[in-house]
Amino acid sequence: MSRCRIDLGRIEEWVKAKRFKKILIQVPPGLWPEAVTVSEFLKKAGVETIIHGGSCWGGCDVAYFEAKSLKLDAIIHMGHSRFLERDEVPTYYLECRYMDPEPLKSLLGEIKDRLSGCKRIGVGLTVQWLDFLDELLTWLRNIGFEPYVGEPIGVLRYRGQVLGCNYHPLLKLEKIVDCYLVIGSIFHGLGLALQTRKPTYAGDPCTQRIVKLEEHVKKLLKSRYSYIQEFRNARRIGILLSVKPGQRRVKLAVKLRRIIEEAGKISEIVVVDDVEEDHLLDLPHEAFVNTACPRLSIEDQNRFKK
Amino acid sequence: MSRCRIDLGRIEEWVKAKRFKKILIQVPPGLWPEAVTVSEFLKKAGVETIIHGGSCWGGCDVAYFEAKSLKLDAIIHMGHSRFLERDEVPTYYLECRYMDPEPLKSLLGEIKDRLSGCKRIGVGLTVQWLDFLDELLTWLRNIGFEPYVGEPIGVLRYRGQVLGCNYHPLLKLEKIVDCYLVIGSIFHGLGLALQTRKPTYAGDPCTQRIVKLEEHVKKLLKSRYSYIQEFRNARRIGILLSVKPGQRRVKLAVKLRRIIEEAGKISEIVVVDDVEEDHLLDLPHEAFVNTACPRLSIEDQNRFKK
Numbered sequence: 001m002s003r004c005r006i007d008l009g010r011i012e013e014w015v016k017a018k019r020f021k022k023i024l025i026q027v028p029p030g031l032w033p034e035a036v037t038v039s040e041f042l043k044k045a046g047v048e049t050i051i052h053g054g055s056c057w058g059g060c061d062v063a064y065f066e067a068k069s070l071k072l073d074a075i076i077h078m079g080h081s082r083f084l085e086r087d088e089v090p091t092y093y094l095e096c097r098y099m100d101p102e103p104l105k106s107l108l109g110e111i112k113d114r115l116s117g118c119k120r121i122g123v124g125l126t127v128q129w130l131d132f133l134d135e136l137l138t139w140l141r142n143i144g145f146e147p148y149v150g151e152p153i154g155v156l157r158y159r160g161q162v163l164g165c166n167y168h169p170l171l172k173l174e175k176i177v178d179c180y181l182v183i184g185s186i187f188h189g190l191g192l193a194l195q196t197r198k199p200t201y202a203g204d205p206c207t208q209r210i211v212k213l214e215e216h217v218k219k220l221l222k223s224r225y226s227y228i229q230e231f232r233n234a235r236r237i238g239i240l241l242s243v244k245p246g247q248r249r250v251k252l253a254v255k256l257r258r259i260i261e262e263a264g265k266i267s268e269i270v271v272v273d274d275v276e277e278d279h280l281l282d283l284p285h286e287a288f289v290n291t292a293c294p295r296l297s298i299e300d301q302n303r304f305k306k
Numbered sequence: 307m308s309r310c311r312i313d314l315g316r317i318e319e320w321v322k323a324k325r326f327k328k329i330l331i332q333v334p335p336g337l338w339p340e341a342v343t344v345s346e347f348l349k350k351a352g353v354e355t356i357i358h359g360g361s362c363w364g365g366c367d368v369a370y371f372e373a374k375s376l377k378l379d380a381i382i383h384m385g386h387s388r389f390l391e392r393d394e395v396p397t398y399y400l401e402c403r404y405m406d407p408e409p410l411k412s413l414l415g416e417i418k419d420r421l422s423g424c425k426r427i428g429v430g431l432t433v434q435w436l437d438f439l440d441e442l443l444t445w446l447r448n449i450g451f452e453p454y455v456g457e458p459i460g461v462l463r464y465r466g467q468v469l470g471c472n473y474h475p476l477l478k479l480e481k482i483v484d485c486y487l488v489i490g491s492i493f494h495g496l497g498l499a500l501q502t503r504k505p506t507y508a509g510d511p512c513t514q515r516i517v518k519l520e521e522h523v524k525k526l527l528k529s530r531y532s533y534i535q536e537f538r539n540a541r542r543i544g545i546l547l548s549v550k551p552g553q554r555r556v557k558l559a560v561k562l563r564r565i566i567e568e569a570g571k572i573s574e575i576v577v578v579d580d581v582e583e584d585h586l587l588d589l590p591h592e593a594f595v596n597t598a599c600p601r602l603s604i605e606d607q608n609r610f611k612k
Contacts, residue, residue, distance in 0.1 A: 240359065272360055276360075
């Protein structure tokens with residue numbers, strides 16, 4: 001049984017209305033069982049499906065290229081809400097929201113204990129948990145908190161939503177709240193913790209853990225500082241530019257190259273899809289500036305030896 | 307100093323004649339120094355260059371997508387001869403042939419010893435060594451051999467050329483020759499050794515080694531056999547279909563899916579760019595059929611746990 005709310009009828013409606021015959025199904029690894037359910041359902045409905053076997057890092061990473069390359073009619077992109085304004089290939093964003101609120105509810109006791117010093121809490125949830133936003137707010141009020149949520153803006157399509165690269169709505173609450181609670185993973189909380197001075201907690205219903213991110217931030221900033229020092233000494237700098245539809249920052253890359261060259265260093269723009277350690281090691285550059293996913297420079301920096 | 311014959315003047319002529327302003331430089335990792343030479347030369351000539359930071363497995367793997375995605379005018383693809391009939395983006399194949407015949411010449415003594423039982427030798431060279439084909443034939447005749455080479459056909463553009471995936475011209479000599487000598491790497495020799503019953507030697511001027519590939523072939527066939535047995539027991543089969551321009555075998559993949567489903571198994575076509583172990587492990591399939599680079603199933607099979 002699927003853990004997610006997947007309305008197969010609505011998918012079928014969309015496919016039939018648009019007369020799509022060949023569909024690419026793209027999914028992050030955790031959602032394979034759900035992808036197979038969708039694929040088998042569509043096959044039975046007479047639609048040809050092809051599964052995307054590469055990475056899938058977010059709504060910024062839609063497999064338009066693969067779909068176009070194989071002349072497919074449309075994409076079903078699972079696990080993320082729409083990130084891009086326009087799709088190069090018709091794309092159905094199947095958000096895969098969890099159906100069972102229990103894991104979220106059973107976090108409440110620990111939330112009450114661990115966040116006891118806070119009264120006003122800025123609350124954010126990943127799209128998977130968004131169906132339970134209102135319930136969560138009620139639960140939090142019932143145990144004495146005063147929760148606040150951000151309103152949708154830009155790539156954040158829903159009230160209360162967080163993405164690993166965008167926390168604007170929560171940061172707008174900075175002066176109101178005492179602390180933040182991000183429901184999702186440590187990854188999702190950490191992105192916010194790095195941008196605020198307010199205490200930030202990550203609450204993960206899957207692991208049943210509440211983590212205060214203070215120590216994580218200190219450790220990260222310390223290592224970032226040493227990377228910055230190393231970067232200063234590098235002479236040949238590669239500027240990483242992604243081809244992923246939502247990470248393709250050409251103007252920024254060109255601007256950075258100009259700045260770096262004006263600083264007397266040698267610089268090349270290096271185009272990549274996934275940023276792979278092996279490729280960076282092989283390249284002749286001593287250091288890299290990243291214009292792709294901002295989280296690469298945070299979580300994955302120590303994966304990369306330069 | 308570059309190890310390769312790189313006619314910068316001719317590149318400049320091509321770029322100026324076509325009025326290209328923005329160029330992608332794609333290169334396999336071993337040729338980074340040469341790529342940087344080309345990039346710096348073009349930058350000084352007023353051309354914007356972007357370096358491709360991904361993999362580059364052969365002339366079948368040209369970065370059209372990246373060039374189109376970044377709206378670049380052309381590609382300089384280094385280290386391989388033309389493989390594809392038509393380019394989706396204007397592409398200059400800079401073959402990077404070695405300039406120094408010495409490492410090849412100094413293999414001759416060992417060739418004479420190790421191949422002493424053979425008289426008539428089928429000879430193939432990777433594109434990097436092709437400038438010395440005639441010299442090599444003369445040297446071989448001088449030490450008592452009778453060398454034969456294949457004529458160009460299809461993706462093999464030059465007399466005597468070998469690719470890791472194509473040995474037709476040499477296999478046509480099967481009845482004439484006593485053994486084969488492939489100048490390049492073990493990789494290049496092994497592909498031929500798997501398709502012939504004649505003794506096959508790989509001669510690598512870079513490592514100064516002559517390797518008889520009999521044992522390699524035995525070991526490979528043994529492990530292939532066990533993979534085939536495992537494959538028979540798998541119920542859910544993924545058919546790997548590559549998006550690389552020269553590896554995109556859609557019809558073959560569709561045909562294989564039909565055959566596999568007729569055999570009572572469940573099957574999905576899985577689209578990939580590079581075939582990555584991590585992705586295969588995450589996928590819900592118990593086994594895979596590869597329609598991408600044929601060498602993946604040979605060299606890299608034991609990298610993949612399924």
